[in-house]
Amino acid sequence: MNCGYVALIGRPNVGKSTLMNHLLKQKISITSRKPQTTRHRILGINTTEAGQAIYMDTPGMHDSEKRALNRYLNRTADTTLLGVDVVVWLIDGLSWHEYDEVIFKKLEQAGLPVILAVNKVDKVKDKDTILAFFAEARHRFPFEQMVPISALKGTNLEQLENAVMQLLPEGGLIYPEDQITDRPERFLCAEIVREKLTRRLGDELPYALTVEIERYEEQPEITKIYAIIWVERSTQKNIVIGKAGEMLKKVGTDARHDIEKLIGQKVYLQLWVKVKKGWSDNERALQNLGFND
Ligand SMILES: Nc1nc2c(ncn2[C@@H]2O[C@H](COP(=O)(O)OP(=O)(O)OP(=O)(O)O)[C@@H](O)[C@H]2O)c(=O)[nH]1
Ligand SMILES: [Mg+2]
Structure with missing residues (x-):
């Protein structure tokens, strides 16, 4: 069998988390139209007869280092390349962006096999342009494979999975075959709440918003979850609470619905909004809020 770790990397918003969920046929990682949705590294473990591909979803790589939170996100994205066997680099659109140059450099240094996945091809009308782009990309980097995919529609994902499998080293299972992720349910619940906030609030979403599960009580008939939504200012608190x-x-x-699906039980969910001034630029506050991958 072939077993190993596969890093999903790329700029924010290219579709890394959408891809991971489709590969796993289950929602593990939250997604949204807004960049910088993913904040924590999260594993999606796919075990088949051929072996075990352990996908690692990561925060998008970007160049802003303004706040401690941004530095944390970039650190998480960077350290992803340590100890992985294969890299899947996602891009969207048929052109390189400024920050892709930094990614090229990181990949050259890492010396790992890299598959280039051009995502969102459902939006590309003229498929010939993809071939022209691949011909050019081949000169930029010795990609093992280049695959046009649509993570959303599921196009060519089998081809991508096969390419990944072939590049993984031979070996036994690393995780038990029925394990899907490395994160506990309470982490996934906090993420689901953040996803719903991200989707509902749209442009009004405070960047410095995070969700902490304060209490998680599993009872025979119902799971009771008490969560705190942390923001940085009282004006943001008002936005989150709404009229x-x-x-x-x-x-x-929204969140209760998804959590019930996830854990297969009735859920009582209580949300509180609280203000913690400047948490996103305070290393210690970040640690306390679980930003310590
Ligand atoms: N049309 C189209 N949209 C897609 C596709 N894949 C992802 N998207 C959309 O792109 C947006 C971003 O997707 P995510 O999966 O959250 O992107 P990400 O790379 O994980 O983003 P960060 O976590 O912020 O780095 C969402 O609105 C997705 O629905 C695709 O194949 N086609
Ligand atoms: Mg993501």
């Missing part, structure tokens, strides 16, 4: 608490209610309903 007469409407926004928070909608977010709670």
Whole structure:
């Protein structure tokens, strides 16, 4: 069997988490239209007869180092390349962006086999342009394979999976065959709440927003979850709560739905919004909020 670690890397918003969920046929990692949705490295473990591909979803790589939170995200993205066997580099659109030059450099240094996956090809009308792009890309880097995919529609994902499998080293299973991720359910629950906030709030979403599960009680009939939504200013708190608490209610309903699906049980979810000034630029506050991968 072939078994090993596969890093999914690329700029924010290219579709890394969408791809991971489709490969796993289960929602593990949260996704949204907004860049910088993923903040923690998370594993998606896919075990088949051929072996075990352990996909590692990562925060998008970008060049802003302004706040401690940004530095944390870049660190997480960087250290991903340590100890992996294969890299899948996702890009969207048929052109290179400024930050891709940094990624080229990192990959040259890493010396790992790299598959280039051009995502969102459902939006490309003229398929010939993909071939022209691949011909050019081949001169830039010795990619093992180049695959046009649509993570959203599931196009060519089998081809991508096969390419990954072939590049993984021979060996036994690293995780038990029924394990899907390395993260506990309470982590996934906090992420689901953050996803719903991200989706509902749109452009109003405070960048410095995080979710902490304060209490998680599993009872025979119901799981009770008490979560705190941390923001940095009281004006942001008002946005998250919304007029007469409407926004928070909608977010709670959306999240409860998904959490019930995840854990297969009835859920009581209570959300509180609290202000912690400057947490996103305070290393210690970040540690306390679980940013310590
Ligand atoms: N049309 C189209 N949209 C896609 C595809 N894959 C992902 N998207 C959309 O692109 C957006 C970003 O997807 P994510 O999976 O959150 O992207 P990401 O790379 O994980 O982003 P970060 O976590 O912020 O780095 C979402 O709105 C997805 O629905 C695709 O194949 N086609
Ligand atoms: Mg993501």
